[in-house]
Amino acid sequence: xxxxxxxIKSLRLICFAGKKDLAFELDEKTNVFIGKxxxxxxTLCDFIRFMFYGTCGNRDLFPxxxxxxxxxxxxxxxxxxxxxxxxxxxxxxxxxxxRCVITDPDGAPxxxxxxxxxxxLNLDPFVYDRTIYFPQKQNNKIQADTDVASLDVWGExxxxxxxxxxxxxxxxxxxxxxxxDSKTGELDILLNERLxxxxxxxxxxxxxxxxxxxxxNLEEINNKIASNNKxxxxxxxxxxxxxxxxxxxxxxxxxxxxxxxxxxxEKKIKYLSFEAQNALPGMTRDDIxxxxxxxxxxxxxxxxxxxxxxxxxxxxxxxxINSRLFSEDSRDEIEDTCVLLENxxxxxxxxxxxxxxxxxxxxxxxxxxxxxxxxxxxxxxLIAGAVFVFALIMFVCASVFRHSSxxxxxxxxxxxxxxxxxxxxxxxSFKASDGIYTDAVENARAEHxxxxxxxxxxxxxxxxxxxxxxxxxxxKGIPSFHDCNDSELLSRIDVILSKYNTLFETEDxxxxxxRDYRQLLSRDVHKETLExxxxxxxxxxxxxxxxxxxxxxxxxxxxxxxRLKRLKAKLEKKDENSKDTKVSEADVISRLERYRDLQxxxxxxxxxxxxxxxxxxxxxxxxxxxxMSFALKSGESFILxxxxxxxxxxxxxxxxxxxAGGGLSELALIALRIAFSEQLTKGKVPMIFDESFMFxxxxxxxxxxxxxxxxxxQIIFCSSSESDHTxxxxxxxxFLSEDFGSSH
Numbered sequence: 001x002x003x004x005x006x007x008i009k010s011l012r013l014i015c016f017a018g019k020k021d022l023a024f025e026l027d028e029k030t031n032v033f034i035g036k037x038x039x040x041x042x043t044l045c046d047f048i049r050f051m052f053y054g055t056c057g058n059r060d061l062f063p064x065x066x067x068x069x070x071x072x073x074x075x076x077x078x079x080x081x082x083x084x085x086x087x088x089x090x091x092x093x094x095x096x097x098x099r100c101v102i103t104d105p106d107g108a109p110x111x112x113x114x115x116x117x118x119x120x121l122n123l124d125p126f127v128y129d130r131t132i133y134f135p136q137k138q139n140n141k142i143q144a145d146t147d148v149a150s151l152d153v154w155g156e157x158x159x160x161x162x163x164x165x166x167x168x169x170x171x172x173x174x175x176x177x178x179x180x181d182s183k184t185g186e187l188d189i190l191l192n193e194r195l196x197x198x199x200x201x202x203x204x205x206x207x208x209x210x211x212x213x214x215x216x217n218l219e220e221i222n223n224k225i226a227s228n229n230k231x232x233x234x235x236x237x238x239x240x241x242x243x244x245x246x247x248x249x250x251x252x253x254x255x256x257x258x259x260x261x262x263x264x265x266e267k268k269i270k271y272l273s274f275e276a277q278n279a280l281p282g283m284t285r286d287d288i289x290x291x292x293x294x295x296x297x298x299x300x301x302x303x304x305x306x307x308x309x310x311x312x313x314x315x316x317x318x319x320x321i322n323s324r325l326f327s328e329d330s331r332d333e334i335e336d337t338c339v340l341l342e343n344x345x346x347x348x349x350x351x352x353x354x355x356x357x358x359x360x361x362x363x364x365x366x367x368x369x370x371x372x373x374x375x376x377x378x379x380x381x382l383i384a385g386a387v388f389v390f391a392l393i394m395f396v397c398a399s400v401f402r403h404s405s406x407x408x409x410x411x412x413x414x415x416x417x418x419x420x421x422x423x424x425x426x427x428x429s430f431k432a433s434d435g436i437y438t439d440a441v442e443n444a445r446a447e448h449x450x451x452x453x454x455x456x457x458x459x460x461x462x463x464x465x466x467x468x469x470x471x472x473x474x475x476k477g478i479p480s481f482h483d484c485n486d487s488e489l490l491s492r493i494d495v496i497l498s499k500y501n502t503l504f505e506t507e508d509x510x511x512x513x514x515r516d517y518r519q520l521l522s523r524d525v526h527k528e529t530l531e532x533x534x535x536x537x538x539x540x541x542x543x544x545x546x547x548x549x550x551x552x553x554x555x556x557x558x559x560x561x562x563r564l565k566r567l568k569a570k571l572e573k574k575d576e577n578s579k580d581t582k583v584s585e586a587d588v589i590s591r592l593e594r595y596r597d598l599q600x601x602x603x604x605x606x607x608x609x610x611x612x613x614x615x616x617x618x619x620x621x622x623x624x625x626x627x628m629s630f631a632l633k634s635g636e637s638f639i640l641x642x643x644x645x646x647x648x649x650x651x652x653x654x655x656x657x658x659x660a661g662g663g664l665s666e667l668a669l670i671a672l673r674i675a676f677s678e679q680l681t682k683g684k685v686p687m688i689f690d691e692s693f694m695f696x697x698x699x700x701x702x703x704x705x706x707x708x709x710x711x712x713x714q715i716i717f718c719s720s721s722e723s724d725h726t727x728x729x730x731x732x733x734x735f736l737s738e739d740f741g742s743s744h
Contacts, residue, residue: 003120004684006686007077008026008048008716009026009075009082011047015063016061018065031734034734039736041690045135045688051087069088071089072086073086078120081105082105083103083104085100087116121685123157127153127676131673131676133688133690134690142672148169152166159608165609167605207570218564221556221557235543236543262513265509272502276496276499276500279499279500283500294462295462298458301455312445312447319437341409344405355394356391361387362391366380466489617640620679621637624638624640624675628704635650640672646672648660663697666692667704670704686715688718690718691719
């Protein structure tokens with residue numbers, strides 16, 4: 001919604017920049033505020049901007065006395081309807097403390113977080129500061145905004161399209177990265193690399209041919225080495241056979257000593273067998289293995305039985321220690337005393353309750369008879385006294401039972417009931433722990449009995465096994481295993497195992513010796529030792545020749561492999577370059593497409609910007625020259641050139657606008673602001689001047705003031721003195737005093 005005619009009706013500064021509770025009624029046409037420097041003219045202009053846009057982070061607008069809140073009200077007339085604006089901001093990081101409320105003609109607030117400046121003026125703060133607000137030294141504002149971000153704001157304000165200039169700048173920058181005049185862009189580099197890769201393709205073919213020749217040479221060397229290696233294997237096999245024959249003739253002498261050693265061990269076996277048979281005849285290897293396993297199992301169970309015995313002993317000790325805390329007599333005494341004290345406590349509490357009840361009844365009876373029934377005092381006292389006597393008897397009985405309980409406690413050397421309660425708690429804890437220790441003893445005893453039973457069974461099994469072997473064997477006067485005790489049985493088992501294990505180890509050793517002896521005698525040599533040695537020397541000479549030849553071949557092989565490796569590395573590098581060339585070709589195509597897209601986008605943006613500037617710059621330039629035609633000489637004009645740059649033209653020469661001279665350039669900038677505001681607001685909005693004509697000559701200022709006033713806009717003009725250039729305004733003037741008060 002765009003309003004065609006906007007006026008500020010009144011201002012009320014609640015608290016702003018050190019001023020409080022000040023109000024101004026404004027004329028719909030022209031308002032002139034005159035005051036000395038530092039009396040508050042700029043503060044008034046800042047307040048109007050604050051009401052439209054807020055502080056925008058400017059901390060200088062807050063009072064110097066430490067107040068952290070600024071607020072005010074403003075009445076605005078828009079197309080004949082009155083709107084009220086209230087704004088309050090607090091100096092804090094919490095934006096929820098800031099409020100801005102716009103009330104419509106019906107008194108209802110407008111919702112949606114509407115900004116008064118955008119709603120009524122159709123301007124954002126950036127454009128407001130460069131159009132309808134004319135501050136002091138305003139040259140630093142409008143012509144300093146030629147950067148891309150500022151141009152985006154102007155472009156969006158005039159066309160409604162965002163980031164026109166920055167988008168074009170980014171596209172141009174990307175284009176320059178792809179390709180530029182100095183041939184350093186990404187696309188330039190890719191094209192140069194592709195050209196160099198194509199030039200190296202011929203060299204790559206030559207390297208491939210050289211690589212194939214080197215491969216063939218290495219293959220021939222490897223074939224010769226392989227042939228020599230086969231011959232070396234045959235020679236070494238033949239030499240080994242001759243070596244074995246020579247060694248066999250030598251081992252014949254060792255065979256006789258091995259044979260005598262076998263005979264000696266056979267005699268030793270007879271003795272060991274006799275010893276084993278005396279311990280227990282008829283034992284086989286399987287019998288000894290089974291007996292060894294059972295003996296090991298018995299040893300394991302013995303160790304477990306020792307652990308179980310230690311645990312049982314520990315459990316018994318813990319149970320004994322716990323049992324010594326309370327004797328059997330003390331346990332019965334504590335339990336009986338607990339029951340007796342509990343009964344006496346209950347009876348004592350019963351008598352005490354009855355005594356208390358009788359006391360209350362006596363008081364009630366006395367009050368009822370004497371005060372309510374109007375009986376005589378003596379009669380009422382006697383009846384109540386009888387009831388009190390019963391209460392006294394109840395208290396005496398309670399006291400007797402209490403003394404009886406204390407006597408019982410003193411007999412147990414206890415001073416109070418609480419001590420007995422502590423003793424009883426200890427007794428109950430003892431009973432609970434007594435059960436735990438009893439269970440631990442029972443579990444330990446059961447485990448001990450279980451392991452002892454298994455141990456006994458294992459011992460009985462070994463005893464029965466050995467007795468059966470004794471009975472099934474020859475009777476050599478070996479005593480019965482049932483008649484000996486456990487320690488004797490274990491000792492005899494140790495002897496049996498050691499005797500038979502030694503016997504079996506010796507038998508295995510003899511078998512190995514016999515096998516070695518048979519291997520020594522398995523072959524015989526039909527040649528003499530001298531003849532074998534001569535043939536061995538011939539083979540050894542041939543092996544040395546082939547080995548020397550192989551050494552030379554190995555040296556050539558190393559050189560060929562090294563050369564092949566170098567050629568392969570060069571080929572791989574060339575192949576990588578070739579692959580890179582293919583990849584770069586695809587990359588070049590994609591980048592060319594991207595460059596083309598960028599060029600099209602840039603052309604479209606350039607076209608949009610050119611259309612915008614053709615539509616905006618020429619009308620604004622014409623309006624500027626029309627507004628200040630009275631001050632221009634023949635051949636002089638001002639133009640708004642590309643990128644909204646303001647320039648001065650004299651004849652055919654175009655110069656910066658400042659070359660027009662101080663007064664004329666200031667007058668041109670004011671005209672430019674007026675032309676901008678007319679183009680952007682599409683309606684008549686207030687214009688605020690703060691010492692804006694101080695550098696303009698008198699006649700030009702008077703002429704421009706008359707033009708502005710005749711346009712029908714509301715004008716707020718602030719000046720430091722009632723000078724000639726303000727006399728053109730027909731409306732009354734308001735004089736601002738130092739305390740910001742005003743008088744007409």
